[in-house]
Amino acid sequence: MPEAVLSIRDLTVEFDTEDGVVHAVTDVSWDLYPGEVLGVIGESGSGKSVSLLSILGLIPMPPGRIVRGEAVFKGRDLLKLSGRELRQIRGGDIAMIFQDPMTSLNPVLKIGDQIAEAILAHNPRLTKEEARRRTIELLSLVGVPGAEQRYDQYPHEFSGGMRQRAMIAMAIANSPSVLVADEPTTALDVTIQAQIIEVLRTAQRETNAAIVLITHDLGLIAELADRVVVMYAGRVVEQADVLTIFDSPRHPYTIGLMKSLARLEREQEWLEPIPGQPPSLITLPPGCAFHPRCLHSRGRARCRSEVPPLREIGEGASHLSACHFAEELTGAQYTAGAGVERGT
Amino acid sequence: MTERPASDTVPSDRDEAARANAAQARAATMAPGEVGAPDLELVYETGVEIKARSQWAYARMRFLRHRLAVASLVVLVILGLVAIFAPEIAPYSYDAIDLDNLNQSPTLSGWHLFGTDQLGRDYLSRVIFGLQTSLWVAFVVALLSTAFGTALGAVAGYYGGWIDNLLMRFTDLILTLPGLAVLLTAARFFGQGDVNVDLGPLSFVMPQPLVIGIILAFLFWTGIARIVRGLFLSLREKEFVEAARAAGAGDLRIIVRHMLPNTVGPIVVNATLVVASAILVEAALSFLGFGIQPPKAAIGSLIADGQQQGIQTWWLVTFPGLVIVIICLAINFVGDGLRDALDPTQRRTRA
Numbered sequence: 183m184p185e186a187v188l189s190i191r192d193l194t195v196e197f198d199t200e201d202g203v204v205h206a207v208t209d210v211s212w213d214l215y216p217g218e219v220l221g222v223i224g225e226s227g228s229g230k231s232v233s234l235l236s237i238l239g240l241i242p243m244p245p246g247r248i249v250r251g252e253a254v255f256k257g258r259d260l261l262k263l264s265g266r267e268l269r270q271i272r273g274g275d276i277a278m279i280f281q282d283p284m285t286s287l288n289p290v291l292k293i294g295d296q297i298a299e300a301i302l303a304h305n306p307r308l309t310k311e312e313a314r315r316r317t318i319e320l321l322s323l324v325g326v327p328g329a330e331q332r333y334d335q336y337p338h339e340f341s342g343g344m345r346q347r348a349m350i351a352m353a354i355a356n357s358p359s360v361l362v363a364d365e366p367t368t369a370l371d372v373t374i375q376a377q378i379i380e381v382l383r384t385a386q387r388e389t390n391a392a393i394v395l396i397t398h399d400l401g402l403i404a405e406l407a408d409r410v411v412v413m414y415a416g417r418v419v420e421q422a423d424v425l426t427i428f429d430s431p432r433h434p435y436t437i438g439l440m441k442s443l444a445r446l447e448r449e450q451e452w453l454e455p456i457p458g459q460p461p462s463l464i465t466l467p468p469g470c471a472f473h474p475r476c477l478h479s480r481g482r483a484r485c486r487s488e489v490p491p492l493r494e495i496g497e498g499a500s501h502l503s504a505c506h507f508a509e510e511l512t513g514a515q516y517t518a519g520a521g522v523e524r525g526t
Numbered sequence: 527m528t529e530r531p532a533s534d535t536v537p538s539d540r541d542e543a544a545r546a547n548a549a550q551a552r553a554a555t556m557a558p559g560e561v562g563a564p565d566l567e568l569v570y571e572t573g574v575e576i577k578a579r580s581q582w583a584y585a586r587m588r589f590l591r592h593r594l595a596v597a598s599l600v601v602l603v604i605l606g607l608v609a610i611f612a613p614e615i616a617p618y619s620y621d622a623i624d625l626d627n628l629n630q631s632p633t634l635s636g637w638h639l640f641g642t643d644q645l646g647r648d649y650l651s652r653v654i655f656g657l658q659t660s661l662w663v664a665f666v667v668a669l670l671s672t673a674f675g676t677a678l679g680a681v682a683g684y685y686g687g688w689i690d691n692l693l694m695r696f697t698d699l700i701l702t703l704p705g706l707a708v709l710l711t712a713a714r715f716f717g718q719g720d721v722n723v724d725l726g727p728l729s730f731v732m733p734q735p736l737v738i739g740i741i742l743a744f745l746f747w748t749g750i751a752r753i754v755r756g757l758f759l760s761l762r763e764k765e766f767v768e769a770a771r772a773a774g775a776g777d778l779r780i781i782v783r784h785m786l787p788n789t790v791g792p793i794v795v796n797a798t799l800v801v802a803s804a805i806l807v808e809a810a811l812s813f814l815g816f817g818i819q820p821p822k823a824a825i826g827s828l829i830a831d832g833q834q835q836g837i838q839t840w841w842l843v844t845f846p847g848l849v850i851v852i853i854c855l856a857i858n859f860v861g862d863g864l865r866d867a868l869d870p871t872q873r874r875t876r877a
Contacts, residue, residue: 238772240768240771240772269774269775269776270774271774272771272772272773272774273772273773273774273775274774277772277773278769278772278773280765280768280769280772282765285764285765285766286765286766286768286769287766287769288766288770288784288787288788289766289788290787290788290790291783291784291787299773299775299783300773300774303773303774303775303779304774349769352773
């Protein structure tokens, strides 16, 4: 396997609030390899965004606090860099695409100028004219028609899809080696989502960047991701390549996610939700944080007393699960979802 | 490249391409045999220029629809020009004495349109020169207080925390000062004439209106500081600020390039209103004898001179008073118009 471009080890992030300490991210570790798309999925508040924002120095500190861990990017630990060094990397070697293109663009600045500014910030030697030309190239690349004229327009003159294209153009402006896409399609219409997925693919082809795709949309994961990290309550609970995750998930939470997904090829009368609520990150349940909602635990003491480590299971080293009883979860009744359980 | 009209005899590549596209689009959307609508075709071939309209263009449109504001702006511009070209426009100098016409009521003879005072000085000329002084002071106040207040409010709002606390408590402190008392004291010490500034190598004479302007600005920046701080507090939570940060922008760049342009509307409106109140306060100072010193004229001191003479020489208070009323009204109307025009959430003007 090639060397990882970004590897996170034991990242732990907490927030001090009036109600207590929020354990937003706990002992998260994963590697990102060049050119791949790593999907990070989980419910809202499972720590998927925070883990990435924190290594880029984008969470407010205080109240945020990085307790331990490292994030090695090209041989340097991002968590040890000064503000200035980190700023060099942000938007340059590591770029972000945000969720809502309606609010992520400055309403009073021209679209083109905003992108050109991102270019100039990292290439001070370029002239304005060169930055403008590059911006127009980028806008055409992400499929903004009439890029020359569009350069001088303001965000309110762009539709949602076009704005997200502009955001992507801005993100790939400095040919990053890592592209963090934080729910890039959540705020868009379904038809536009498909187009944006296509643009993301183009962007990746063009820059050969590794993409971290943060989302709760399993469809988007299936469409784009090569490998998947599943997060629950601030921890990684399962990690595998995308086919394995969809075909043979080995963590009750992942299985629950798959079952709650509407699928056309199966006759389902009901979607099966995961019972209960995500736990409070201030007072996490003892042991496995998922045990109160777990259909597989069946009240076993170990689930309540011992935090399950993320460990290699079964076929090959690439499949990791954080369930004490992951080996039991191989039966067809889990992988085939609701259909089997209804006895068909 | 500019748009070519359809009748252009030399078709460019782009026209060709547009035509081909148009043909394709028609083929795709129309049943065979159907005839395309002629005006649609025209649209395709001439191309519809999508004009990029800036926020400023929209603001200008909205402002121009505000008739009272536009009229007020015209009045202000005229008064401003009169003030700037006072020596050319005024029929007499501000201290020229016409011994044949003492206490003359407004008359056409000798062009004493606003009459003369008991020394025979032409009051129209004194009002024009007074206008110059007053506007000059007001301009200094608006500029200084807006610059200082904006900078302070921006830093406080952007960084928050103890910096915010420190700067805002300082602002509160200034606000608690009894304004007129402080102004009178300061004007008594510093504002009784031109001030010689001696800073070793840097020595110069500050003209009195500038001194008065600085003294007034010292009390006027608090309002704008609070407004800008409030705006920055809400702006810094906006996603585009986070996006700018994620794109590698530093604090100064975010404040100046990304956040300040979003606050221009309220700042401009506030600055215009500061001009109005600065004129009033300067007039009050001069009225009380602490402002611009005679024989120089300021609107306030003109009214003060006039009221000492009693009701018989009514023109001595009426005309300078009217000028103040007109200026302040006009500025407030312009401020209203600007507020409506610069509010981006508002697409239509109020009637």
